[in-house]
Amino acid sequence: MSQQNIHLNASPLPLHLRELSLRAGGAGRLLVSGLSLSIEPGQRWALLGPNGAGKSTLLAAVAGLALPAGGELRIGERVLAQWPARELVRQRAWCPQFWLDPFPASSWETVACAVVATQPAVSAQRAEDVARDWLQRFDVGALADSDVRTLSGGERQRVALATACAQAAPLLLLDEPTAHLDWAHQVLLQPLLTAWSAAGGTVFAAVHDLNMAWSFATHALLLDGRGGFAAGTRDEILQAAPLSHAYAVPVSVLEEGDARWFRVDLSATGNGGNEQRKTGQ
């Protein structure tokens, strides 16, 4: 990938979570409680945890879409709920897991929505240029004029990522950004997120692939699905013990110089592993 030019629409602000508790659907099962941490500009956080642990719920809460069951979320000094939606657009971008495309629209038109939403006065030509540029960076430039409904899952996902980036808000909330992506395009994401934080932006991305998490993150938040969590630097959290606890399967870590590789240790997955999983639920 060529040089990354990233211009953010607003000055980056830290994200503060204070004694946050989240419930499924707002009032259901307790997902996490007492979650306190600060995410500073320039950091890249991997949000990890088993299915249903509350990763998407947390991202939606940070996006302002759902009120937390308890505690407080702040962007900068201001409580999230007090941010007017129109200012929030310039501060955070949210890339959901699912998209609805009921009517025809080209890829670049879909991306351009985000440009227009942040800069209502932008010229149509400029919005189109920005949109096409972002599609190019995610290697879907050739599909810029294609109907989004005819794209494959991975292509649509890259259009979605381009849309989130085109919003140019410093806080990038990505819900499973590597879902549907082939290897080549997963690899593409890492330098881009690094460039994003180098420009002062913040990345908060829910991922399932621990190796992917290791490759892009500076920090990690690990939810265990039982209300507990572990937060810290990448090196602290991406270790065998906390991962095995959260996922309720034995995770083994291969260290190779500075790098770490993760895999589920099948040889240790006997009855013990299964029972651990059952008690975990």
Added chain:
Amino acid sequence: MILKPPPLAAALLLAAVCVPAALCIGLMAGSSGWGWPQGDILWLIRLPRVLSAFGTGAGLALAGALIQLVTRNPLADPYVLGVSSGASVGALLALMLLPAGLFLAPEVGAVLGALAATSLAFLFTWRAMGNSAGRIANQPGTVVVLLVGVMIGAACGAAVSFMLAVANDQQLRSLVFWLLGDLNGASLWWPLWAAVGLALLLAWPRARELDWLTRGDAWAWTLGVPVAQRRRLAILAACIATGAAVATAGSIGFVGLVAPHIVRLVGLRHARALLPFSAVFGGVFLVLADTVARTLIAPAQLPVGVVSAAVGVPLFLFLLLRRSQGR
């Protein structure tokens, strides 16, 4: 599939030619033959009827486009909200209970019925359309809006069936004609045009946000769209346009469903272009359909709904199939 840029200039040009052409054809065609009509026939009969036809088609097509956008359902039409069914009940009640020939009785009844159905729809869907912060999950709102509309429609349908069952033979003919959609005697064109214009003025400035809304409530909200307000606004505009159209001409089917699709198929896919051009296309279409309806078996007249379906179904299928075969 590659999407070409919307052919806006061509569409404007086409509209500038087609609207006057359709109006002229509508004015010149009459039961007594072809030609420019004289004095009173032009001013008191042909012109109001042609303008009513245009307004009815425009209102239904605009409402159809709006409802398809806010429900994300390409199969939705203005009638899924139950507004037209409410209008039918109002009009039929007026036809049955009030003395025959009372000036504008069915029209006023239809407006009241449409208002009642709209109020009911809003009452039941107010919460489902999203809470005040717009902080909502994605799908349920649109489903509730559709289902409430279907239920209101079903209740009104039962009421209409009841009235048809108890009506005497004289009443029955006027009731059925009203239900089929009938521009005969539709002369009060200016309140209709005002209503359709108002609906377009309400919705068009927010067209871009309505486009974003189709891709998901939550995502649209993160782009700063006040989801619940916009959805209510669009539905209100659709109800105004539908109510006025149905009060003028009864339940004319098909235009509201298909006009937006045809406009999309020529490439005008963004709400900003879709809403006005659907209205223009619907208007032109219904003027021409009405012209055929009142000349084909002249001096007798066909219900315009018959013609609009007979012309529109093949036209739509042709465009759809040509498009899906790669061109």
